[in-house]
Amino acid sequence: MATLIESCPFCNSGHLHIAHHLISHSVVCQNCKSKGPQRRVLAEAVLDWNHSSRVLRSIQREKMRPAQFKPQQRAAADSERLMN
Numbered sequence: 001m002a003t004l005i006e007s008c009p010f011c012n013s014g015h016l017h018i019a020h021h022l023i024s025h026s027v028v029c030q031n032c033k034s035k036g037p038q039r040r041v042l043a044e045a046v047l048d049w050n051h052s053s054r055v056l057r058s059i060q061r062e063k064m065r066p067a068q069f070k071p072q073q074r075a076a077a078d079s080e081r082l083m084n
């Protein structure tokens with residue numbers, strides 16, 4: 001099963017590289033040199049990178065969100081996030 005690597009959460013670059021260490025792997029952004037967590041299993045390194053990417057993006061969205069955001073919309077957005 002091929003896992004897609006999400007673009008860099010810091011610079012939005014899709015130019016990502018998988019670095020192989022002695023007993024682990026990590027995703028590295030070739031543009032800003034951000035490095036994902038090192039995992040022994042390659043798929044986990046990618047999954048954790050993707051997870052951080054999503055979390056950081058949702059935090060950035062949260063910051064840009066207007067102050068008059070309604071609670072009902074927030075609940076809908078949260079349940080949508082849980083499903084992803």
Ligand SMILES: [Zn+2]
Pocket residue numbers: 008009010011012013029030031032033034
């Ligand atoms: Zn980057």
